[in-house]
Amino acid sequence: MHASAFVHRNYIHHPPIFSSCRRVCFASRLRSTIRMSLKEDGPSVAVVGVTGAVGQEFLQVLSDRDFPYRSISMLASRRSAGHHLSFEGREYEIEELVPESFDDVDIALFSAGGSVSRDMAPIAVQRGAFVVDNSSAFRMDPRVPLVIPEVNPDAMAHISLRKRGKEGAIIANPNCSTIICLMAATPLHRHAKVVRMVVSTYQAASGAGAAAMEELKLQTREVLDGKQPTCKIFKQQYAFNLFSHNAPILSNGYNEEEMKLVKETRKIWDDLSVKVTATCIRVPVMRAHAESINLQFEKSMDEATARQILEEAAGLVVIDDRSSNLFPTPLEVSNKDDVAVGRIRQDLSQEGNHGLDIFVCGDQIRKGAALNAVQIAEKLL
Template identity: 85%
Template sequence: MESMTSAHLCNFLAGAATVAPISTRRRRANSFSVQMGLKEDGPSLAVVGVTGAVGQEFLRVLSDRDFPYRSIQMLASKRSAGKKLTFEDKEYVIEELTPESFDGVDIALFSAGGSISKQFGPIAVQRGSIVVDNSSAFRMDEKVPLVIPEVNPDAMAHIKLGSGKGALIANPNCSTIICLVAATPLHRHAKVLRMVVSTYQAASGAGAAAMEELLQQTREVLEGKQPTCNIFKQQYAFNLFSHNAPVLSNGYNEEEMKLVKETRKIWNDPNVKVTATCIRVPVMRAHAESVNLQFEKPLDEDIARDILKRAAGVVVVDDRVSNRFPTPLEVSSKDDVAVGRIRTDLSQDGDHGLDIFVCGDQIRKGAALNAIQIAEMLL
């Protein structure tokens, strides 16, 4: 997968009046191919929050994967309406999001925040759209499937494109997606009884403005200046701190409780024990997670490594001799979740525990790619 250049990153973060064109690996390799995704028999799409970090990644993933569409609407807030955006060699004018935006839309990809999803998601469904929502607005609604395609595709089996009926499908939280893509193949084999997760979360999880602030702070600290702290209320560059989500009465923050609750829903197991500690680290766009697993049945580390090598959406990076394991930098802009440090938990008896280290791109698999994979299952 291509890396984001400095110029591309600046365009990506700046939110300029003309949004940077979406370029892809596929189009460079096959330059004579124009608008490969544009097909008369494809679904009509709408991208809600198209100017944001995940909205822009929606477009990259759609293009990378040749997702078929007959039309696509670029939707955002009133302040972005009228700006121009080039996608697959065609120029689009960004439109203001209104209830009428969803007339005739088959699939609506939402990444504009929970309040927008709560307001416009049900409207889109009423107008016949299938909404894939990246916010937390509907994740714990028992009527809304919470889906990771590699993990629980059957949860959305009842939703059919072309049925004339709208529906909501929720994208899990980024840290949950990255964790469960790796942990689920092992869970299927030996059943996880308890999972302890420690996360090292990138700036991208807080949006493009947080990524820009990390860059700005890094320059300021290196120049001996006082760092600008607008998004996070403390120095982020060369530092780490507890995740900025609100802390609840039980002492866990909202991000940590998402991992607890979403894992139980996705695995359809209210009894699985999950505890999490979520930390912000000065990394641009890929999360890392240390995951400790306790199993019902014994699971040897060599068998676990074999299972993970065969698992969909997983790449194993586990070279003890060279001390080479997953890093956020190496998985940035990549589709797969990388897993390494696969080893028996010495604190548990009889091969009933494993430790693994997981890295995944927060914007891509943790958000946009997962949503597009859900949309692909509707085709």
Template identity: 80%
Template sequence: MQATAAAHRHHLYSPFTAPSFSHHLSQTTRIGSRRRRRSPAPFGVRMSLRDDGPALAVVGVTGAVGQEFLRVLSDRDFPYRSIRMLASHRSAGRLIPFEGRDYVVEELRPESFDGVDIALFSAGGSISKEMGPAAVERGAIVVDNSSAFRMDPEVPLVIPEVNPDAMAHIRLNGRSNGALIANPNCSTIICLMAATPLHRHAKVMRMVVSTYQAASGAGAAAMEELELQTREVLDGKQPTCKIFKKQYAFNLFSHNAPVLSNGYNEEEMKMVKETRKIWNDMDVKVTATCIRVPVMRAHAESMNLQFENPLDEDTARQILNGAPGVVVIDDRTSNDFPTPLEVSNKDDVAVGRIRQDLSQDGNLGLDIFVCGDQIRKGAALNAIQIAEKLLQ
């Protein structure tokens, strides 16, 4: 039977009266959440400060993902005995409220990691390459959100619901040295949250993915520019194009990542390479086309899966219904399927349009449509879940 989304519905706002950019960063309610709800206040009160918790550092704390790190830490009651807010010299001295206390943003330096147990990085690849090893040398376990270390064979690339064994040798208690753990690309995380449960059942041989990626993937400045452009275009003005070369509002275009000699861009090749590493399967065939769409946050992906063994759509729906971190929204009667708006600020990845691929015989193919919040599960939440694994 098809699983409906009625039990998971929340009030939705019209895209023409959408809340501001800051609203998109601050809401924390979730579709299909299996965890209890907390106060809607940004960071609540100091419930997580504990003497037996690790010492944390948040690198790139003033950015969109850095701010989401703080929200997820608070939302999940992640224990910590201290927390350092780190950013560039331009942001040093700013005050950031977190769980009832104001923290001063410190300029990022190698010595910033003295005494730090876990460092959450979201400051870009160049900063990670410079400061990640410096943090490890000082004994910190670095969970890095950039692409700097993802394809390093010595660095685990982890989605906790998918391949937790990749980091099984790294634990906080009893360690003598620091370590690096890489967070996969947001599109890869959202894709594999849905594809992996099916892969375990029938083995994916080939995967064709088309992504529809939100402004959130390019950071806070891109989200602000999309909002600005929308107002400008509606007012008949020339849109401001600083982040992207093309008009973003009321338009879509190929992902802005550099195009390689093979015709794929770097974002597309990340999905190819990261999927193979995470699944530990160099033979799986992956091809992707990545597109920017004028959505504030949350990516969507259309996926065609070819299996080694037969898998019918009803069985696939049952598998996905039981998968951790996944909610099924698949009501054909009401034409009700996942949308980026509905998963924005939610933890779970939503899956729908589950149907047999008519171009393949013998139930060897499926088409599915997936939506997930790029800032949350595609970045900050996944990193915090990795940190939680370190405490187990």
């Protein structure tokens, strides 16, 4: 179903709360205001994979950010077609994803897996749609921009609805762990140039989808009740455990998740010389990733300068209270837009202030997926 009438709704946005100053700002925003995102002059939008965790978050972010649209299509597989869902006070019927779904669509937000993207995204482009793809299908395609809006917006500067021709284009959303990492590493990289980065990730269940999140809850109850845990999504117990990321292991000993971080960083920074190594681990956290990042710089970078740079960076919030041992946690950033960074300290193993350690946390479904994609869509307007 396409909606094309104006609609009023209450708009309550929940920004991150990490300091007394931010709490005051947040309190002032709690006053409900009437907003309208359904606009006759807005783009037509399609959400592909709307029933999944990221698809649902697409809708939440579109609503939270008052994204303008004149119509919106809810697309999913045949088994979900015919079901209904509510969005901004209206009832929508979920439609089966077919080539004709993209007739008269301006922006298509994809989160239905790589195979669906490879099959359907080119069709959407041929029919004039601009695709923001959350899968890995096109990330390393040299013709496709790989974009974090706060990091490399210039990569998609040549693409917009105002410059459209007969066909649309594809813009790729980076991997969640890459987005969260580079939100913090990039401002430092701009100042002193990162020559080597060592990343250890602690990745939440949400990265494996809604079913993994449900299985973690189920396993937790089962283990606490003394039962054998159900292991359908992962091959081993997830609750009260951690293990190497479940992505396939490659011939070099790295898994695919780790190599995404390596390759995507180089593409986003447009720097094939930067050295990146990663170890990715699944931890029993619901929806926010944490990452320990060690940076080696070409130029000197002292701790105070790094902290100031991070405090001023868009999309970041610094939580770094040593006296209270208070630093970023996945729980605190869950359902928040900003990536949190802390544990900012000089790397004692490197001389001349050429090394730094930081710890970051970010909501995997939000900034690691849906929010970043919607921010890309906003740049298309």
